Amino acid sequence: MAVEALGSAPRVKVAPWNDPIIRGWVFQIVVVGLVAGLAWYLVSNTIDNLNRQKIASGFDYLGREAGFEIGDSMIDYSPASTYARAIWVGILNTLRVAVLGIILATILGTLIGVGRLSPNWLLNKICAWYVEAFRNVPLLLWLFLFYKLISEAFPGPKQAISALWGSMFLSNRGLYFPVPMADPIHKWMGVGLLVGIAGAVMLYRWAKKRQEATGQPFPSISAGAGVIIGVPFVIWLAGGAPSTMSWPALKGFNFEGGTVIQPEFTALLLGLVLYTSAFIAEIVRSGILALHKGQSEAAAALGLSRGQSMRLVLLPQALRVIVPPMTSQYLNITKNSSLAIAIGYPDLVASINVTINQTGQAIENILLIMAAYLSVSLSISAFMNWYNKRIALRER
Amino acid sequence: MADLPAGERPQLAPPIDDTGVLGWMRRNLFSSWGNGITTVVLIVAMVWILSSFLDWAVFTANFTASVGSECRGQGACWALIREKYRYIFFGSFPYEQHWRPLFAVIAMLAMLVMSADRRMWNWRLLVIWGVGSFVTFLLMFGQIHIPLSLFLFVALVIGGSGMSLRKGIADTGEMTAYRVLATIGAVGLALRIAGVLPTWSLAIAPLSYVETSLWGGIPVTMILATYGLAFAFPYGILLALGRRSNLPLIKGLCVGFIELIRGVPLISLLIMASVMLPLFLPSGTTIDKFLRAQVAVILFAGAYIAEVIRGGLQSLPKGQFEAADAMGLNYPQKTLLIILPQAIRVVIPPLINTFIGFFKDTSLVLIIGIFDFLNTANQALVDPNWAGFPGEVYLFAAFVYFIFCFSMSRYSKYLEVELNKGTRR
Numbered sequence: 119m120a121v122e123a124l125g126s127a128p129r130v131k132v133a134p135w136n137d138p139i140i141r142g143w144v145f146q147i148v149v150v151g152l153v154a155g156l157a158w159y160l161v162s163n164t165i166d167n168l169n170r171q172k173i174a175s176g177f178d179y180l181g182r183e184a185g186f187e188i189g190d191s192m193i194d195y196s197p198a199s200t201y202a203r204a205i206w207v208g209i210l211n212t213l214r215v216a217v218l219g220i221i222l223a224t225i226l227g228t229l230i231g232v233g234r235l236s237p238n239w240l241l242n243k244i245c246a247w248y249v250e251a252f253r254n255v256p257l258l259l260w261l262f263l264f265y266k267l268i269s270e271a272f273p274g275p276k277q278a279i280s281a282l283w284g285s286m287f288l289s290n291r292g293l294y295f296p297v298p299m300a301d302p303i304h305k306w307m308g309v310g311l312l313v314g315i316a317g318a319v320m321l322y323r324w325a326k327k328r329q330e331a332t333g334q335p336f337p338s339i340s341a342g343a344g345v346i347i348g349v350p351f352v353i354w355l356a357g358g359a360p361s362t363m364s365w366p367a368l369k370g371f372n373f374e375g376g377t378v379i380q381p382e383f384t385a386l387l388l389g390l391v392l393y394t395s396a397f398i399a400e401i402v403r404s405g406i407l408a409l410h411k412g413q414s415e416a417a418a419a420l421g422l423s424r425g426q427s428m429r430l431v432l433l434p435q436a437l438r439v440i441v442p443p444m445t446s447q448y449l450n451i452t453k454n455s456s457l458a459i460a461i462g463y464p465d466l467v468a469s470i471n472v473t474i475n476q477t478g479q480a481i482e483n484i485l486l487i488m489a490a491y492l493s494v495s496l497s498i499s500a501f502m503n504w505y506n507k508r509i510a511l512r513e514r
Numbered sequence: 515m516a517d518l519p520a521g522e523r524p525q526l527a528p529p530i531d532d533t534g535v536l537g538w539m540r541r542n543l544f545s546s547w548g549n550g551i552t553t554v555v556l557i558v559a560m561v562w563i564l565s566s567f568l569d570w571a572v573f574t575a576n577f578t579a580s581v582g583s584e585c586r587g588q589g590a591c592w593a594l595i596r597e598k599y600r601y602i603f604f605g606s607f608p609y610e611q612h613w614r615p616l617f618a619v620i621a622m623l624a625m626l627v628m629s630a631d632r633r634m635w636n637w638r639l640l641v642i643w644g645v646g647s648f649v650t651f652l653l654m655f656g657q658i659h660i661p662l663s664l665f666l667f668v669a670l671v672i673g674g675s676g677m678s679l680r681k682g683i684a685d686t687g688e689m690t691a692y693r694v695l696a697t698i699g700a701v702g703l704a705l706r707i708a709g710v711l712p713t714w715s716l717a718i719a720p721l722s723y724v725e726t727s728l729w730g731g732i733p734v735t736m737i738l739a740t741y742g743l744a745f746a747f748p749y750g751i752l753l754a755l756g757r758r759s760n761l762p763l764i765k766g767l768c769v770g771f772i773e774l775i776r777g778v779p780l781i782s783l784l785i786m787a788s789v790m791l792p793l794f795l796p797s798g799t800t801i802d803k804f805l806r807a808q809v810a811v812i813l814f815a816g817a818y819i820a821e822v823i824r825g826g827l828q829s830l831p832k833g834q835f836e837a838a839d840a841m842g843l844n845y846p847q848k849t850l851l852i853i854l855p856q857a858i859r860v861v862i863p864p865l866i867n868t869f870i871g872f873f874k875d876t877s878l879v880l881i882i883g884i885f886d887f888l889n890t891a892n893q894a895l896v897d898p899n900w901a902g903f904p905g906e907v908y909l910f911a912a913f914v915y916f917i918f919c920f921s922m923s924r925y926s927k928y929l930e931v932e933l934n935k936g937t938r939r
Binding site: 142145146147149150153160163164166167168170237238239240241244250251253254255256257258259260262263266267270449453454456457459460467471474480481484487488491492495496 | 542543545549552553556557560760761762763764767774776777778779780781782785786789790792793794795796797870874875877878880881888892895902904905908909911912915916919920923
């Protein structure tokens with residue numbers, strides 16, 4: 119009887135203004151109404167203003183000619199290209215600096231984080247001061263400093279520092295170096311690279327399965343690297359080994375030919391990597407410190423060297439603690455790459471800022487920025503969540 | 515060995531001395547071959563870097579030049595800082611009035627330092643911030659006009675919060691006082707909006723008026739960061755509570771807002787505040803550029819603070835919520851008296867780290883043309899008489915930022931230990 123009464127307690131009759139469910143709904147409706155009212159007020163003002171200032175709306179402008187230069191582009195672009203293409207160039211530039219930044223900052227940050235745990239007092243202190251120096255000063259300041267140093271400390275193109283028997287030139291216009299002439303075989307080499315990566319992954323899986331079954335280790339890292347490099351190389355040989363190079367040479371006021379790493383790109387990448395690696399170092403350090411001391415002692419007792427115990431025992435376990443905060447650092451690199459606009463690297467925000475100034479269509483463009491960053495952020499977090507699930511401790 | 519008679523046992527080497535300077539070095543610098551080599555390489559590298567840096571920054575530096583060209587061919591040109599430090603610190607604020615931003619900065623520092631003291635974490639905090647903010651803005655603006663509606667609004671807030679928080683605790687007289695205050699506030703505001711009450715305001719004008727476009731340097735950075743956080747804090751708390759709420763519409767709104775803001779860079783919000791806000795408002799109304807940046811910083815900070823506070827809310831055991839319900843407390847009482855004091859206590863160290871982040875991030879406002887500390891440092895480089903010494907100015911600015919952020923991070927570390935004293939064995 120008592121159980122029954124507990125299970126289906128009859129609802130006590132209360133006045134509607136005291137009923138928590140009705141109250142909840144009234145409260146929600148009021149808040150949503152206020153937000154909707156505010157939104158309606160803003161939208162109606164905006165429509166009013168747009169009509170008064172005769173600003174067009176809609177995304178038609180994307181198909182029109184952009185008419186502005188972009189200094190650093192990974193795909194064919196000229197001022198005659200469309201706005202859509204200019205924005206696409208910006209997105210690619212953002213992705214390029216973000217991906218490179220994530221890879222380099224992870225490597226440097228891990229090294230420094232491990233260095234902070236070194237028994238060597240001097241190395242330990244140097245790493246600690248590196249971390250403090252970089253994370254206590256705004257990234258933007260580092261960017262300005264690196265950019266100004268590169269563009270003022272290096273000589274102009276005419277007095278460029280040449281290296282490697284005149285094949286590379288370092289000046290305040292960037293680092294020029296030779297590249298192979300464009301050749302149709304390059305596309306197939308790209309395909310070969312993908313095939314090689316897939317092959318290496320399969321090799322790694324097979325090696326792991328064999329080691330689990332028989333205990334025989336297989337040098338899957340060097341073999342995998344061989345496959346990744348080997349497949350495109352064979353394709354290159356099969357294509358007749360085209361080896362004409364495009365050499366940089368001084369023509370007038372600047373270099374022509376070859377390819378260039380621009381000072382803006384270098385300063386941005388350097389700033390992002392050094393700044394973020396300081397944060398990553400702290401994450402790695404606290405991840406390793408979170409492990410039980412017995413882990414490193416057991417590894418030492420098994421006769422593993424410090425490097426081996428770090429690589430085989432400590433880091434794989436620490437990854438579980440490290441991955442979630444690392445995800446937010448990766449997102450930070452991506453978002454912080456938008457500071458490029460301050461030193462003139464043509465990233466997404468910079469392209470869109472020019473577009474806003476030329477077309478006056480602020481709303482559409484800002485929606486585009488938000489959509490682009492949100493989709494990049496969401497895909498990075500989705501990937502990292504997947505990775506996190508993969509390395510998480512499998513509990514029964 | 516034990517079976518040998520005492521006199522015939524072989525003499526063991528004495529243990530290696532690991533005390534004193536030599537012992538310390540043996541343990542920490544030369545514990546193995548690899549370590550020894552690392553140490554030697556690092557010492558050589560450090561000596562080389564430090565000696566060339568000191569040579570540039572001290573021994574061949576020029577502290578006294580009166581124009582940039584006198585510094586050419588020498589080390590660091592610190593004379594540039596000597597010439598420009600007033601501009602770098604205070605921007606275009608009228609030169610002979612520079613004492614005002616100076617004292618405003620001192621007032622804000624005093625306010626922050628006093629809030630760092632745990633003995634002040636009660637009603638005193640409200641007094642400190644009230645007086646500190648009043649002094650700061652009076653010095654910066656020179657004249658403050660407090661409109662009647664602000665007084666009415668404060669009355670409404672005090673009355674309303676008293677009515678809900680002290681319900682069932684306060685005696686009848688106190689409750690009546692709160693009801694009267696709230697009624698005066700609500701009726702007054704309604705009359706003010708309806709246009710019955712006049713647009714009266716209390717004018718406090720001891721100094722000449724300085725508009726925000728002339729503000730610059732360190733006070734701007736500090737105001738943007740401090741008030742960005744001060745306003746974002748209650749806003750972030752509301753967002754965090756909304757995200758944990760079981761009302762689906764509220765929760766959806768809060769999650770959407772937080773994730774949207776956290777997914778986009780601050781620059782896009784600042785650009786939005788500078789180009790889109792004028793479109794959002796009825797034509798003819800203009801908002802101060804400084805205020806626009808401040809609003810963008812507040813919106814941005816609110817989303818991040820909400821996530822930090824959510825962490826604190828999640829760390830509370832469920833029993834705390836249930837016990838508060840069982841005591842018959844209403845939602846405001848439960849939240850403000852039981853939940854938040856415990857939840858916020860847990861997240862104070864991460865909140866300070868968030869604040870350090872915003873202090874650095876305020877430098878982004880230079881992109882929409884506000885003269886914060888980094889921007890005034892940048893502008894000091896524009897002077898053709900002093901062109902070509904970016905390193906000196908940026909190192910100086912970096913040093914100032916470093917002092918602020920480093921001391922805050924030390925404080926956060928100290929607090930982390932201090933606040934955990936009760937839970938650590």
